[in-house]
Amino acid sequence: MKKILDEANILLNQTIGSKEEAIRLTGKLLVENGYVNEDYIEKMLHREELSTTYMGNGVAIPHGTEDAKKEVNYSGISIVQVPEGVDFGTGEDAKILFGIAGKDGEHLELLSQIAILCSEEENVHKMLEVTSKQELIALFEEGN
Numbered sequence: 001m002k003k004i005l006d007e008a009n010i011l012l013n014q015t016i017g018s019k020e021e022a023i024r025l026t027g028k029l030l031v032e033n034g035y036v037n038e039d040y041i042e043k044m045l046h047r048e049e050l051s052t053t054y055m056g057n058g059v060a061i062p063h064g065t066e067d068a069k070k071e072v073n074y075s076g077i078s079i080v081q082v083p084e085g086v087d088f089g090t091g092e093d094a095k096i097l098f099g100i101a102g103k104d105g106e107h108l109e110l111l112s113q114i115a116i117l118c119s120e121e122e123n124v125h126k127m128l129e130v131t132s133k134q135e136l137i138a139l140f141e142e143g144n
Contacts, residue, residue, distance in 0.1 A: 002074040004110070005140055007133040008033050009078040016086040023048055023062040026078045026099025035076035036064075036101045043068030044099070052088055058128075059118045060086075060094035063107060075106040077114075079136060083128055096127050 009029050016022045027041035043064035047053065054060045064071065078099035085093025096118070100110045117123050117140065130136045 002035070002076065004075050005077045005079070005137055006033065007137065009035075009076060010081075010133040010136055011079075012081045012130070012133065012136070014080050014082050015084060016080075016082050019048065019086060019088050020045065022060065022080070022082070022086045022088075022094065022097055023053075023099075026062050026080055026097050029078035029080070030076055030099055030101050033076070033078075035072070035074045037071040037073070040064050040068055040071040040101060043071060052090055054088035054090045054092070054094055055115065055118065056092070057118055057121050057124050058085070058093065058095040059098065059114075059124060060088050060096075061098045061100060061111065061114055063100045063102075063111075068101075069103075072101045072103050074101075075103045075110065076101050077110060077140075079127075079140075081128060081130070081136070096124055 030036045044062045047065045053062045080097040085095045
């Protein structure tokens with residue numbers, strides 16, 4: 001059984017130039033750690049074309065389309081901290097990126113957990129201030 005959020009799935013203090021680069025990076029972490037197949041990243045990009053995955057409060061949650069499910073090996077989350085932000089075309093920058101992949105409908109539960117955690121701006125600020133992957137995991141687990 002793979003952990004949904006592992007230290008290997010987290011990048012801190014990143015500088016990202018574009019929304020596409022941001023989505024590819026969150027997907028790449030999931031691919032490198034065996035959660036999804038390479039094609040999942042293209043499904044994430046396609047999902048973004050349909051409607052933005054920027055959720056407000058400085059948070060974006062890139063994920064695949066409905067037909068991306070076959071590319072998911074295990075449910076997982078990647079987190080990328082981008083203190084300077086990246087433009088998701090909404091007028092606000094995303095500073096915390098959650099790449100998600102859910103197996104057997106688990107993506108809805110993952111989305112819900114992230115939405116609850118990030119609905120409080122204070123939690124997003126805490127995620128931006130952490131200096132270790134362990135702190136970020138603790139914040140995530142504490143919020144759920």
